[in-house]
Amino acid sequence: MQSTALLVLAATGRIDYPVFLFANVGADSEEPATLSYLERYAKPYAATHGIALHELHRIRRDGSTETLYGRLTRPQSRSLPIPVRMSSGAPGTRSCTADFKIKIMGRWLKAHGASPTTPARVGIGISLDEIHRVNNRRAMPYEQPVYPLLDHQPPLRRTDCERIIAAAGLPVPGNSACWFCPLHRRMYWAELRRDRPDMFERSCQLExxxxxxxxxxxxxxxxxxxxxxxxRTLDAAQETLPGFEPDADDGSCDNGACFT
Incomplete structure (x- = not known):
């Protein structure tokens, strides 16, 4: 949502960002609707307005592409890169965002001239209603993170992003995330079971x-x-309403590389 709003703002000359990056963690891992939106709407819109939208992947040394789901399901793998909930209920250590988003985008930036002495200005799509995700201390040495939606006058909220996207004639996208991400709210799982039972079952099988x-x-x-x-034992009928989930994580990724 927020990243697409930034794309529209750049295309209409309201912000100066000629390059957009999307780190794809895998066709078997990303939310299918996100990948569909990228191909049907974001890429054509960017091309029409002279914006370079690069889709990046994690490439192994042998030239093959590694996906997050592939790492999780690789035979004999002990890796748990996603923030699964431990027996205590606390999320486990997460390395997925760093390995499949931050490092991948970092490689591209450094390959195109970014360095500690000449850092790249990186616009991050965080809106006013999620300002708690801003944390400059996590910036990489080769980047200078800025927040165009917050710097806008007045600062823009999610609803403003929806309006900007719709005004450009584009459909409003949903959230981007891996379909099996443990940071999803319980309402997501209830809707997934109701609307896409095959994908819900795949999530259960992964667990x-x-x-x-x-x-x-x-x-x-x-x-x-x-x-x-x-x-698979969660009772959809007992799911709480959005915004009233005491144990829900907002999917926060304060470096902005995920869930935007």
Whole structure:
């Protein structure tokens, strides 16, 4: 949503950003609607207005592409790069954003001249209603993060982003995230089970796979929600209303590389 609003602002000359980056964690990992929107709307719109929109991937040394889902499901893998919920309910260590978003974009920036002495000005799509995600201390040495939606006068909220996108004749996109991300709210899982049961079942199977491996290693189970029980046992009828979820994480990624 916010990144697409920035694309429209750049295309209409209201901000000066000739290059946009999208780090794709994998066609098997990203929310399918995000990838569809990228191909059907974002890329053609950017091209029409002379903006370079680069889709980046994690490339191994042998030239093959690694995906986040592929890393999670690789035979004999012990890697848990996503912030699964531990037995205590707390999220585990997350390396997915760093490995599949930040580092990938960093490589591109450095390959195109960014350095500690000449840092790239990187506009991050964080709106006023999520200002708590701003944290300059996490900036990489080769970048200078700025927040065009916050610097706008007046600062722009999510609803403003919706208006800007619609005024450009584009459909308003949904949130971007991996479909199996443990930072999703419970309402997401309820809607996924209702609207896309096949993808919900894939999420359940991924959780099962991770716990089968942990059981063989003698470790406690992990979960894709903070309810500390298998995803498939959650009762959709008991899901709380959006905004009233005491244990919900807002999916915050204060470097702005994910969930924007």
């Amino acid at each position: 099962d796979l991770l716990n089968e491996r942990r059981a063989r290693l003698g470790r406690d189970p992990v979960w894709l929600t903070a309810r500390n029980r298998p995803l």
